[in-house]
Amino acid sequence: SYELTQPPSVSVSPGQTARITCSGDALPKKYAYWYQQRSGQAPVLVIYEDTKRPSGIPERFSGSSSGTLATLTISGAQVEDEADYYCYSTDSSGHHRVFGGGTKLTVL
Amino acid sequence: QLHLQESGPGLVKPSETLSLTCTVSGGSISSSSYYWGWIRQPPGKGLEWIGSIYYSGTTYYNPSLKSRVTISVDTSKNQFSLNLSSVTAADTAVYFCARQPDDRAYYYMDVWGKGITATVSS
Numbered sequence: 073s074y075e076l077t078q079p080p081s082v083s084v085s086p087g088q089t090a091r092i093t094c095s096g097d098a099l100p101k102k103y104a105y106w107y108q109q110r111s112g113q114a115p116v117l118v119i120y121e122d123t124k125r126p127s128g129i130p131e132r133f134s135g136s137s138s139g140t141l142a143t144l145t146i147s148g149a150q151v152e153d154e155a156d157y158y159c160y161s162t163d164s165s166g167h168h169r170v171f172g173g174g175t176k177l178t179v180l
Numbered sequence: 181q182l183h184l185q186e187s188g189p190g191l192v193k194p195s196e197t198l199s200l201t202c203t204v205s206g207g208s209i210s211s212s213s214y215y216w217g218w219i220r221q222p223p224g225k226g227l228e229w230i231g232s233i234y235y236s237g238t239t240y241y242n243p244s245l246k247s248r249v250t251i252s253v254d255t256s257k258n259q260f261s262l263n264l265s266s267v268t269a270a271d272t273a274v275y276f277c278a279r280q281p282d283d284r285a286y287y288y289m290d291v292w293g294k295g296i297t298a299t300v301s302s
Protein backbone atom coordinates (compact mmCIF):
# COMPACT_ATOMS: atom_id res chain seq x y z
CA SER A 73 0.00 0.00 0.00
CA TYR A 74 1.06 3.58 -0.61
CA GLU A 75 2.68 5.61 2.16
CA LEU A 76 3.45 9.26 2.81
CA THR A 77 6.28 9.80 5.28
CA GLN A 78 6.50 12.76 7.65
CA PRO A 79 8.92 13.51 10.51
CA PRO A 80 7.25 12.81 13.88
CA SER A 81 8.09 16.19 15.30
CA VAL A 82 9.40 19.65 14.48
CA SER A 83 10.20 22.33 17.02
CA VAL A 84 10.81 26.05 16.51
CA SER A 85 10.83 29.23 18.57
CA PRO A 86 8.13 31.84 17.98
CA GLY A 87 8.93 33.96 14.93
CA GLN A 88 11.12 31.32 13.33
CA THR A 89 10.33 29.44 10.14
CA ALA A 90 8.96 25.92 10.49
CA ARG A 91 9.26 23.45 7.65
CA ILE A 92 7.40 20.15 7.63
CA THR A 93 8.13 17.63 4.91
CA CYS A 94 6.11 14.85 3.32
CA SER A 95 7.75 12.19 1.19
CA GLY A 96 5.98 9.96 -1.29
CA ASP A 97 6.91 8.15 -4.48
CA ALA A 98 3.95 9.54 -6.43
CA LEU A 99 4.40 13.17 -5.40
CA PRO A 100 6.31 14.12 -8.57
CA LYS A 101 2.98 13.67 -10.39
CA LYS A 102 0.44 14.12 -7.62
CA TYR A 103 -0.61 17.11 -5.55
CA ALA A 104 -0.13 17.29 -1.80
CA TYR A 105 -2.67 18.70 0.60
CA TRP A 106 -1.95 19.83 4.17
CA TYR A 107 -4.15 19.78 7.25
CA GLN A 108 -3.69 21.41 10.65
CA GLN A 109 -5.21 19.65 13.65
CA ARG A 110 -5.12 21.42 16.97
CA SER A 111 -5.55 19.29 20.08
CA GLY A 112 -9.06 17.91 20.42
CA GLN A 113 -10.29 19.54 17.21
CA ALA A 114 -11.12 18.48 13.68
CA PRO A 115 -8.50 18.94 10.95
CA VAL A 116 -8.49 22.16 8.94
CA LEU A 117 -7.24 22.42 5.35
CA VAL A 118 -4.36 24.89 5.18
CA ILE A 119 -2.82 24.12 1.75
CA TYR A 120 -4.31 22.44 -1.33
CA GLU A 121 -2.83 21.47 -4.68
CA ASP A 122 0.73 21.83 -3.35
CA THR A 123 0.77 25.60 -3.04
CA LYS A 124 -2.72 27.10 -2.79
CA ARG A 125 -4.05 28.59 0.40
CA PRO A 126 -7.79 28.45 1.23
CA SER A 127 -9.50 31.68 2.17
CA GLY A 128 -9.04 32.53 5.83
CA ILE A 129 -5.66 30.80 6.16
CA PRO A 130 -2.89 33.23 7.17
CA GLU A 131 -0.30 34.15 4.56
CA ARG A 132 2.49 32.74 6.73
CA PHE A 133 1.37 29.27 5.60
CA SER A 134 2.81 28.22 2.25
CA GLY A 135 3.44 25.00 0.38
CA SER A 136 5.90 23.74 -2.17
CA SER A 137 6.77 20.50 -3.89
CA SER A 138 9.85 19.17 -5.62
CA GLY A 139 10.33 15.63 -6.77
CA THR A 140 9.15 13.17 -4.14
CA LEU A 141 9.06 15.81 -1.38
CA ALA A 142 6.27 18.21 -0.50
CA THR A 143 6.92 20.88 2.12
CA LEU A 144 4.67 22.97 4.33
CA THR A 145 6.36 26.17 5.46
CA ILE A 146 5.15 28.39 8.28
CA SER A 147 7.03 31.68 8.11
CA GLY A 148 7.18 33.43 11.46
CA ALA A 149 5.50 30.62 13.38
CA GLN A 150 3.24 31.68 16.20
CA VAL A 151 2.26 29.89 19.39
CA GLU A 152 -1.23 29.27 18.00
CA ASP A 153 0.33 27.30 15.13
CA GLU A 154 1.29 24.56 17.57
CA ALA A 155 -0.63 21.53 16.26
CA ASP A 156 -0.35 18.26 14.39
CA TYR A 157 0.05 18.61 10.64
CA TYR A 158 -0.90 15.94 8.12
CA CYS A 159 -0.19 15.69 4.42
CA TYR A 160 -2.66 13.93 2.11
CA SER A 161 -2.42 12.63 -1.43
CA THR A 162 -3.04 9.63 -3.64
CA ASP A 163 -0.87 6.95 -5.19
CA SER A 164 -0.05 6.96 -8.89
CA SER A 165 -3.19 4.99 -9.74
CA GLY A 166 -5.42 7.42 -7.87
CA HIS A 167 -7.14 4.57 -6.07
CA HIS A 168 -5.43 4.81 -2.69
CA ARG A 169 -6.02 8.03 -0.76
CA VAL A 170 -3.73 8.34 2.21
CA PHE A 171 -2.63 10.65 4.96
CA GLY A 172 0.92 10.97 6.17
CA GLY A 173 1.63 9.85 9.72
CA GLY A 174 1.50 13.41 11.02
CA THR A 175 4.05 15.86 12.41
CA LYS A 176 3.72 17.47 15.80
CA LEU A 177 4.80 21.11 15.58
CA THR A 178 5.94 22.66 18.84
CA VAL A 179 6.34 26.43 19.01
CA LEU A 180 8.04 27.59 22.20
CA GLN B 181 -22.34 28.07 6.09
CA LEU B 182 -22.00 24.32 5.68
CA HIS B 183 -22.12 22.29 8.87
CA LEU B 184 -21.59 18.55 9.36
CA GLN B 185 -22.60 16.74 12.54
CA GLU B 186 -21.82 13.14 13.42
CA SER B 187 -24.15 11.11 15.60
CA GLY B 188 -24.46 7.56 16.86
CA PRO B 189 -23.72 5.30 19.83
CA GLY B 190 -20.47 5.96 21.60
CA LEU B 191 -20.05 2.37 22.74
CA VAL B 192 -20.16 -0.78 20.63
CA LYS B 193 -19.51 -4.37 21.67
CA PRO B 194 -16.80 -6.44 19.96
CA SER B 195 -17.99 -8.34 16.86
CA GLU B 196 -21.01 -6.04 16.48
CA THR B 197 -21.60 -3.32 13.88
CA LEU B 198 -20.69 0.32 14.41
CA SER B 199 -23.29 2.63 12.88
CA LEU B 200 -22.81 6.38 12.56
CA THR B 201 -24.71 9.11 10.74
CA CYS B 202 -23.56 12.47 9.43
CA THR B 203 -26.18 15.19 9.07
CA VAL B 204 -25.40 17.98 6.62
CA SER B 205 -26.89 21.44 7.13
CA GLY B 206 -26.40 24.71 5.29
CA GLY B 207 -26.06 22.94 1.96
CA SER B 208 -27.46 20.06 -0.08
CA ILE B 209 -25.93 16.60 -0.01
CA SER B 210 -27.31 16.21 -3.54
CA SER B 211 -24.86 18.71 -4.97
CA SER B 212 -23.14 17.30 -8.04
CA SER B 213 -19.87 18.89 -6.98
CA TYR B 214 -19.09 16.84 -3.92
CA TYR B 215 -18.54 13.44 -2.42
CA TRP B 216 -19.10 12.84 1.28
CA GLY B 217 -16.66 10.83 3.33
CA TRP B 218 -15.71 9.22 6.62
CA ILE B 219 -12.28 9.46 8.23
CA ARG B 220 -11.18 8.04 11.57
CA GLN B 221 -8.42 8.67 14.08
CA PRO B 222 -7.50 6.09 16.77
CA PRO B 223 -6.42 7.55 20.10
CA GLY B 224 -3.01 9.17 19.79
CA LYS B 225 -2.64 8.13 16.15
CA GLY B 226 -3.02 9.58 12.69
CA LEU B 227 -5.90 9.98 10.23
CA GLU B 228 -7.26 7.17 8.09
CA TRP B 229 -9.69 7.63 5.19
CA ILE B 230 -12.49 5.04 5.44
CA GLY B 231 -14.61 5.69 2.37
CA SER B 232 -16.74 8.13 0.40
CA ILE B 233 -20.15 8.34 -1.26
CA TYR B 234 -21.76 10.44 -3.99
CA TYR B 235 -25.40 11.49 -3.74
CA SER B 236 -26.25 8.95 -6.44
CA GLY B 237 -24.95 6.16 -4.21
CA THR B 238 -21.57 5.61 -5.88
CA THR B 239 -19.05 4.58 -3.24
CA TYR B 240 -15.28 4.27 -2.85
CA TYR B 241 -13.73 2.43 0.08
CA ASN B 242 -10.30 2.11 1.63
CA PRO B 243 -9.10 -1.31 0.40
CA SER B 244 -7.92 -2.22 3.90
CA LEU B 245 -11.45 -1.80 5.31
CA LYS B 246 -13.57 -2.57 2.27
CA SER B 247 -14.75 -5.99 3.44
CA ARG B 248 -16.33 -4.50 6.60
CA VAL B 249 -17.52 -1.05 5.45
CA THR B 250 -20.81 0.11 4.00
CA ILE B 251 -21.57 3.78 3.38
CA SER B 252 -25.07 4.84 2.38
CA VAL B 253 -26.84 8.13 1.65
CA ASP B 254 -30.33 9.43 2.39
CA THR B 255 -30.86 12.54 0.28
CA SER B 256 -34.32 13.16 1.74
CA LYS B 257 -32.76 13.66 5.17
CA ASN B 258 -29.53 15.24 3.90
CA GLN B 259 -27.60 12.51 5.70
CA PHE B 260 -25.06 9.83 4.97
CA SER B 261 -24.16 6.89 7.15
CA LEU B 262 -21.33 4.52 7.99
CA ASN B 263 -21.66 0.88 8.97
CA LEU B 264 -18.51 -0.93 10.11
CA SER B 265 -19.06 -4.60 10.86
CA SER B 266 -17.24 -7.11 13.07
CA VAL B 267 -15.57 -4.42 15.12
CA THR B 268 -12.65 -4.98 17.47
CA ALA B 269 -10.80 -2.77 19.92
CA ALA B 270 -8.66 -1.60 17.00
CA ASP B 271 -11.71 0.20 15.61
CA THR B 272 -11.91 2.46 18.67
CA ALA B 273 -11.40 5.95 17.28
CA VAL B 274 -12.76 9.42 16.69
CA TYR B 275 -14.82 9.24 13.51
CA PHE B 276 -15.11 12.36 11.36
CA CYS B 277 -17.41 13.02 8.44
CA ALA B 278 -16.30 15.44 5.75
CA ARG B 279 -17.18 17.01 2.41
CA GLN B 280 -14.94 16.10 -0.51
CA PRO B 281 -14.91 18.16 -3.71
CA ASP B 282 -15.38 15.96 -6.76
CA ASP B 283 -12.15 16.87 -8.52
CA ARG B 284 -12.06 13.42 -10.18
CA ALA B 285 -8.65 12.78 -8.63
CA TYR B 286 -7.92 13.58 -5.02
CA TYR B 287 -11.24 13.93 -3.26
CA TYR B 288 -9.57 15.91 -0.51
CA MET B 289 -11.62 17.01 2.50
CA ASP B 290 -12.47 20.69 2.68
CA VAL B 291 -15.12 20.82 5.43
CA TRP B 292 -15.12 18.53 8.47
CA GLY B 293 -17.49 17.65 11.25
CA LYS B 294 -16.27 17.91 14.82
CA GLY B 295 -15.99 14.14 15.17
CA ILE B 296 -17.53 11.54 17.42
CA THR B 297 -15.76 9.07 19.67
CA ALA B 298 -16.68 5.42 19.20
CA THR B 299 -15.34 2.90 21.70
CA VAL B 300 -15.38 -0.85 21.15
CA SER B 301 -15.64 -2.63 24.47
CA SER B 302 -17.68 -5.33 26.15
